[in-house]
Amino acid sequence: MARYVVCKIEDFPASGRMLVEVNRRPVVIFRLGEEWFGLLNTCPHQGGSLFNGYQAGLAESDRPADYRYSRQGEIIRCPWHGWEFDIRTGRSRCRPDAVKVAQFALAVAGGKEIESLDDVKGVETFDVKPEGEYLLLSL
DSSP states (O other): OOEEEEEEGGGSOTTSEEEEEETTEEEEEEEETTEEEEEESSOTTTOOOGGGSEEEEEEEEEETTEEEEEEEEEEEEOTTTOOEEETTTOBBSSOTTTOBOOEEEEEEEEHHHHHTOSSEEESSSOOOOSSSEEEEEEO
């Protein structure tokens, strides 16, 4: 499994998401607090860009007129037809056992750690320096 340097952690957008191309695959990366999640940037319904989708939470209810909002920012909605996916698992909100977006593993590694690895490639053209932390995507 190849690993790709996506970006320096300090350069990750404040929006909490970033679109990259890794080995000709469009991947949208989400940051939820201190956790990182990578999903294929293609809705399995008809190919809409999840990067351009609306990031929301869940409105849940046990009975009428009594609801709570949870999991803020953990659901991505395709901008084309509104299909919703759990950012943490890639699973569809309406058919979680049948419909899923491909996921990619992400890890944070220090510059010294990356310099010692022989299977790391760069997504963008920049030098990996020993100082700082970098985001690695496994493919």
